Amino acid sequence: MNKTLIAVLLAAAVVTPAFAQVNNLNDVQRDDNQQNRIEQGLQSGSLSTKEASQLEAGQQHIDRMESNADRNGSISPAEQARINAAQNRQSAAIYADKHNAVTGNPTSASSQRMQADVQRNANQQARIEQGLKSGQLTNREAGSLERGQAHVDGREAAAGANGRVGAAAQARIQTAENRQSGRIYNQKHNGVVR
Numbered sequence: 001m002n003k004t005l006i007a008v009l010l011a012a013a014v015v016t017p018a019f020a021q022v023n024n025l026n027d028v029q030r031d032d033n034q035q036n037r038i039e040q041g042l043q044s045g046s047l048s049t050k051e052a053s054q055l056e057a058g059q060q061h062i063d064r065m066e067s068n069a070d071r072n073g074s075i076s077p078a079e080q081a082r083i084n085a086a087q088n089r090q091s092a093a094i095y096a097d098k099h100n101a102v103t104g105n106p107t108s109a110s111s112q113r114m115q116a117d118v119q120r121n122a123n124q125q126a127r128i129e130q131g132l133k134s135g136q137l138t139n140r141e142a143g144s145l146e147r148g149q150a151h152v153d154g155r156e157a158a159a160g161a162n163g164r165v166g167a168a169a170q171a172r173i174q175t176a177e178n179r180q181s182g183r184i185y186n187q188k189h190n191g192v193v194r
Contacts, residue, residue: 053160060153070143
């Protein structure tokens with residue numbers, strides 16, 4: 001082989017994982033931002049509990065897409081395009097729900113429960129983002145953690161589907177969040193680094 005071809009192949013081997021890592025980091029950062037927008041809408045009353053639960057179902061879909069894309073440790077351009085499109089639709093849905101005529105009561109017990117759950121979800125997304133930035137998490141590990149995030153999002157979506165989150169539903173969500181928190185800790189401290 002000539003030296004130019006070898007140089008190109010080596011550069012591709014280095015750039016491709018770095019490109020995949022950047023895409024994954026951007027996706028997780030965007031998930032965190034969208035979770036924070038949902039929580040802010042609940043706090044301000046611009047989102048009802050039912051709207052927030054529907055938005056959590058959208059977040060669940062995105063987390064599953066990311067998890068499936070990361071199974072092999074990298075995200076293909078086609079997968080990234082589908083994830084971006086889903087995140088754009090979710091962003092538009094958050095905006096639409098926050099600016100429609102439906103309002104929520106941020107001081108109700110149900111809204112307070114949903115706020116706490118969504119905030120914890122945002123915190124866990126931030127922990128995954130930090131793990132990717134620091135190199136404590138590989139893309140594959142982040143994908144596995146996104147599968148857990150999808151599970152938590154699904155519980156939140158189901159809990160508020162009728163517009164009310166009860167104490168028992170919140171307890172089930174908190175159990176899933178505790179399990180996910182432990183998984184994040186274990187993945188970040190397992191000695192596997194990027």
